[in-house]
Amino acid sequence: MPEAKHISVQIVFALPDRQHLSTVQVAAGCTLGQAIEVSGIRAHINDLEIGDHNVGIYARPASLGTVLTDGDRIEIYRPLTRDPKDMRRLRAKGQMRRQ
Numbered sequence: 001m002p003e004a005k006h007i008s009v010q011i012v013f014a015l016p017d018r019q020h021l022s023t024v025q026v027a028a029g030c031t032l033g034q035a036i037e038v039s040g041i042r043a044h045i046n047d048l049e050i051g052d053h054n055v056g057i058y059a060r061p062a063s064l065g066t067v068l069t070d071g072d073r074i075e076i077y078r079p080l081t082r083d084p085k086d087m088r089r090l091r092a093k094g095q096m097r098r099q
Helices: 032-039 084-092
Strands: 006-014 019-027 055-057 073-076
Touching: 006 032, 019 032, 032 055, 032 073
Parallel strands: 006 073
Antiparallel strands: 006 019, 055 073
């Protein structure tokens, strides 16, 4: 019987003060949601909510059911703390320094 093929994917989640980055080996045909669970990231980040609204592959929105390919970079996005439009307005008015 032939061996099941495995692929390598990265899981990335960034906070303002730290980031979590891991590379995991998963079976070919694995979904984005399954790879996140295999990574064990939930054990490292308290209150991490994962859903179709906050995940992507290489900065493109994706669903938890997306089938992965070798080398994919799965990104888990955190909620925005401020509206990007408001941030641009403040910078334009000189009320906020760029960091």
